[in-house]
Amino acid sequence: QVQLVESGGGLVQAGGSLRLSCAASGSTFTGYRMAWFRQALGKEREFVAAVSSGGGVTYYADSVKGRFAISRDNAKDTVHLQMNSLKPEDTAIYYCAATPRLNRAIMASATYNYWGQGTQVTVSS
DSSP states (O other): OOEEEEEOOEEEETTOOEEEEEEEESSOGGGOEEEEEEEOTTSOOEEEEEEOTTSSOEEEOTTTTTTEEEEEETTTTEEEEEEOSOOGGGOEEEEEEEESOTTSOTTOGGGOOEEOOOEEEEEEO
């Protein structure tokens, strides 16, 4: 079992930046692939980014590629999402997720066993 707690959300103007953090506890952090998903009001949850258990490989949704960067600090059991050039369409609740099933589909929410409570990101135009 792993517990996840997100932080860093807030209100920002279009073109601005935010950095989300997710603190993990309860299990061996390096055994998990970590990811960020988001869910906008009235829409389904969608994949944003993921990072391999060792931190050396990253994956991004096309909509955020070149603007967002995911990273992890295995010494501190944390994962971050640096979000730059934010757009109003990035407005959503952002969720941190973890999975020990490293051979399952990276971008599928069903792959991830553990979820944080979410943090709101609002981008004003």
